[in-house]
Amino acid sequence: xxxxxxxxxxxxxxxxxxxxxxxxxxxxxxxxxxxxxxxxxxxxxxxxxxxxxxxxxxxxxxxxxxxxxxxxxxxxxxxxxxxxxxxxxxxxxxxxxxxxxxxxxxxxxxxxxxxxxxxxxxxxxxxxxxxxxxxxxxxxxxxxxxxxxxxxxxxxxxxxxxxxxxxxxxxxxxxxxxxxxxxxxxxxxxxxxxxxxxxxx
Amino acid sequence: xxxxxxxxxxxxxxxxxxxxxxxxxxxxxxxxxxxxxxxxxxxxxxxxxxxxxxxxxxxxxxxxxxxxxxxxxxxxxxxxxxxxxxxxxxxxxxxxxxxxxxxxxxxxxxxxxxxxxxxxxxxxxxxxxxxxxxxxxxxxxxxxxxx
Numbered sequence: 001x002x003x004x005x006x007x008x009x010x011x012x013x014x015x016x017x018x019x020x021x022x023x024x025x026x027x028x029x030x031x032x033x034x035x036x037x038x039x040x041x042x043x044x045x046x047x048x049x050x051x052x053x054x055x056x057x058x059x060x061x062x063x064x065x066x067x068x069x070x071x072x073x074x075x076x077x078x079x080x081x082x083x084x085x086x087x088x089x090x091x092x093x094x095x096x097x098x099x100x101x102x103x104x105x106x107x108x109x110x111x112x113x114x115x116x117x118x119x120x121x122x123x124x125x126x127x128x129x130x131x132x133x134x135x136x137x138x139x140x141x142x143x144x145x146x147x148x149x150x151x152x153x154x155x156x157x158x159x160x161x162x163x164x165x166x167x168x169x170x171x172x173x174x175x176x177x178x179x180x181x182x183x184x185x186x187x188x189x190x191x192x193x194x195x196x197x198x199x200x201x
Numbered sequence: 202x203x204x205x206x207x208x209x210x211x212x213x214x215x216x217x218x219x220x221x222x223x224x225x226x227x228x229x230x231x232x233x234x235x236x237x238x239x240x241x242x243x244x245x246x247x248x249x250x251x252x253x254x255x256x257x258x259x260x261x262x263x264x265x266x267x268x269x270x271x272x273x274x275x276x277x278x279x280x281x282x283x284x285x286x287x288x289x290x291x292x293x294x295x296x297x298x299x300x301x302x303x304x305x306x307x308x309x310x311x312x313x314x315x316x317x318x319x320x321x322x323x324x325x326x327x328x329x330x331x332x333x334x335x336x337x338x339x340x341x342x343x344x345x346x347x348x
Contacts, residue, residue: 013321016249019299021320023256025312032259040262041255044243 052083053116054187058180061171095168103194106159113164144195167194174200233279250295275301
């Protein structure tokens with residue numbers, strides 16, 4: 001615990017007070033406003049992140065009608081849950097099945113469905129991933145620990161500024177009794193990009 | 202299916218209301234300047250960390266400070282701490298974040314160090330009648346902390 005009495009030296013004043021002091025001065029001087037600060041905190045802390053995508057997946061697993069809408073028009077079905085991108089890019093949802101495994105890449109840059117998946121991980125931007133997942137997807141997936149049997153087709157989807165993809169992973173066996181929230185907790189970002197499968201805990 | 206109609210409305214509303222980009226800056230994903238995360242989500246250990254985070258983004262978004270300038274100072278602060286860790290002090294990413302922010306606003310003559318110290322002292326003495334018995338080594342021109 002820091003000494004909350006502080007000194008005029010400043011560094012001994014506890015950090016929370018120092019942060020508050022700086023914020024109040026900047027707001028007072030019209031350099032920042034409280035509402036904008038709070039919007040950014042909320043956006044990064046709760047609204048943007050893999051949890052949004054996980055909720056979409058869990059709902060699709062538990063609600064067949066939602067799943068049908070999701071596969072037909074991803075943008076709209078994801079929008080139903082309140083997740084919308086600023087640029088209105090088109091979201092397409094790719095369903096993994098026992099016969100087909102999807103994996104997503106952006107070969108040109110790092111287009112990524114951030115409203116549902118948050119910020120892209122560094123490997124997604126990596127030139128090696130972008131080149132290799134197209135050329136030898138099974139080898140890349142194997143490096144992620146994702147073994148795709150030979151009789152399962154692997155489809156690689158290349159994102160663009162117009163179309164972003166979200167993989168709807170297969171629901172793992174043994175999760176029949178789980179609630180939608182519990183299911184969402186199992187869904188990882190990597191599974192929604194398609195480099196991993198969802199595992200039951 | 203009837204649901205398709207509702208779906209179309211959602212799309213139109215989304216397209217008609219382009220929100221300002223909520224990502225004014227590209228945060229570092231890895232390296233020293235990358236904020237702490239858990240499964241991709243940012244993690245704040247205390248409310249003030251979140252506020253300090255939001256404050257930097259708001260300032261960068263408004264063009265008041267340059268995020269890149271802030272980021273360079275953040276990297277330097279973290280490197281300085283790692284080179285010489287303060288004794289008995291755990292590494293705190295957001296302590297470095299706050300210090301970098303203070304440096305940026307001071308370097309750009311937006312808020313002086315003395316102003317921050319003075320305001321912090323006022324905030325500390327906020328609870329009415331709560332006397333900290335604070336001995337002040339030197340006086341300020343105004344805003345006595347023990348009023």
